Amino acid sequence: MSAVSSHVVVGPAPAAAGQPLLQIRGVETFYGKIQALKGVDMDVHEGEIVTLIGANGAGKSTLMMTICGNPRARAGQILFRGEDIAQMPTHAIMTREIAQSPEGRRIFGRMTVLENLQMGTTLVGQEHFDEDLRRVFDLFPRLKERTSQRGGTLSGGEQQMLAIARALMGRPKLLLLDEPSLGLAPIIVKQIFDVIRELNRTEGLTVFLVEQNAFHALRLAHRGYVMVNGRITMTGTGRELLSREEVRSAYLEGGHH
Numbered sequence: 027m028s029a030v031s032s033h034v035v036v037g038p039a040p041a042a043a044g045q046p047l048l049q050i051r052g053v054e055t056f057y058g059k060i061q062a063l064k065g066v067d068m069d070v071h072e073g074e075i076v077t078l079i080g081a082n083g084a085g086k087s088t089l090m091m092t093i094c095g096n097p098r099a100r101a102g103q104i105l106f107r108g109e110d111i112a113q114m115p116t117h118a119i120m121t122r123e124i125a126q127s128p129e130g131r132r133i134f135g136r137m138t139v140l141e142n143l144q145m146g147t148t149l150v151g152q153e154h155f156d157e158d159l160r161r162v163f164d165l166f167p168r169l170k171e172r173t174s175q176r177g178g179t180l181s182g183g184e185q186q187m188l189a190i191a192r193a194l195m196g197r198p199k200l201l202l203l204d205e206p207s208l209g210l211a212p213i214i215v216k217q218i219f220d221v222i223r224e225l226n227r228t229e230g231l232t233v234f235l236v237e238q239n240a241f242h243a244l245r246l247a248h249r250g251y252v253m254v255n256g257r258i259t260m261t262g263t264g265r266e267l268l269s270r271e272e273v274r275s276a277y278l279e280g281g282h283h
């Protein structure tokens with residue numbers, strides 16, 4: 027555990043001038059008759075890392091998937107650069123500089139690392155392939171040593187790195203990450219969160235991170251939102267939320283720090 031406690035809180039995000047990159051307004055999502063999201067509002071500004079935390083079943087993954095158009099929002103708006111993408115098909119949303127690393131790191135198990143990374147370029151083409159490959163190998167040297175290894179034979183941490191690397195190959199402006207720490211050893215979680223911080227600091231990549239690991243997520247993020255039963259109940263800077271008693275007792279018990 028000591029390895030992870032060396033995380034440093036990132037500095038403030040660049041001034042949140044103008045329109046947010048992503049604006050979520052009154053979003054409601056249903057699975058049949060079950061209402062999973064009950065009017066969610068959220069902003070993500072360019073250059074920010076924003077995290078959404080909450081218990082199992084709160085609706086975090088549903089919000090991330092709704093941003094990607096599957097399931098579709100039944101009400102509300104999802105504005106990306108001011109354009110409402112809420113009713114667009116997923117493939118159209120994914121051509122708008124949004125990339126997702128889904129929960130459960132759905133990489134292609136029978137394809138090699140290199141082939142998985144090629145899949146990430148489907149929507150942007152091969153023009154910058156070599157340059158982008160060098161970039162993800164710099165970020166994740168472990169993948170470079172395993173280019174011809176099948177995805178399914180990688181460790182959990184390597185699969186997570188591959189899922190993020192594949193998303194980055196699409197040159198996103200907004201990176202959506204669903205539970206990148208799930209099931210991983212603390213030292214690997216630290217490596218992955220360090221890379222996210224680095225991408226944000228050096229390239230200004232905007233990141234929306236869904237996490238159950240509230241301690242790490244709130245230390246990494248500029249701002250956070252807490253979701254309970256499909257509603258946002260609290261928001262603040264990562265630091266503010268970490269110091270709130272309600273957050274500490276609900277999400278930080280159990281020796282994360």
Ligand SMILES: Nc1ncnc2c1ncn2[C@@H]1O[C@H](COP(=O)(O)OP(=O)(O)OP(=O)(O)O)[C@@H](O)[C@H]1O
Pocket residue numbers: 057060062080081082083084085086087088089238
């Ligand atoms: N495909 C589905 N069909 C029906 N109900 C679903 C489906 N997916 C999720 N739900 C329900 O929607 C609610 C929100 O689930 P969701 O997976 O978004 O929560 P979560 O906060 O991401 O939880 P976790 O951290 O466990 O992934 C839960 O009540 C869940 O049971």
